Structure formats: structure tokens, C-alpha cells
Amino acid sequence: MRLGPGGMAIPWEMFKREFLIKYFPVDVKNKNVVEFMELKQGNMTVADYAVKFETFVLV
Known part of the structure; x- marks a missing residue:
């Protein structure tokens, strides 16, 4: 858990959702898909492709 404004606890799922929205917009994700x-x-190589796509995906 993290603390938000006013010391309110922020659950992991909420943090993750907001993080992805801010740093990985839907249009960027769709472009990668x-x-x-x-x-x-x-x-x-397969390993090279894996590294390439793992740098773009955080889900």
C-alpha cells in the first residue's frame, strides 16, 4: 500500500491502474499489439524479440 493525499491508503490495483493510464496510454498499447x-x-533471435517487447509491456 502507498499513501495518497491526506495519508489515505492506496490499494495496489488502484495504483497499478493509474500508473498504466499515465505512462502507458491505450493508443501506445494498441500500437504495440x-x-x-x-x-x-x-x-x-527469439530472445531479441522478447527483450524488444518486454521493454514496452508492463502488464
Whole structure:
């Protein structure tokens, strides 16, 4: 739990939701989903692709 204004406790789920809204807007998330769905094998390894997408996803 974190403390919000006035010392009110903020549950983790509320913090997580607000954090994602502020730092990972829906349009950015949707762009990443589209990019993933259109993914074609190139010169990158599976591990390279995992690192690339893990840097964008926080869910």
C-alpha cells in the first residue's frame, strides 16, 4: 500500500491502474499489439524479440 493525499491508503490495483493510464496510454498499447500481430521473422533471435517487447509491456 502507498499513501495518497491526506495519508489515505492506496490499494495496489488502484495504483497499478493509474500508473498504466499515465505512462502507458491505450493508443501506445494498441500500437504495440498491432506491431506484434504483424511481426515477421527477420534477423533477430527469439530472445531479441522478447527483450524488444518486454521493454514496452508492463502488464
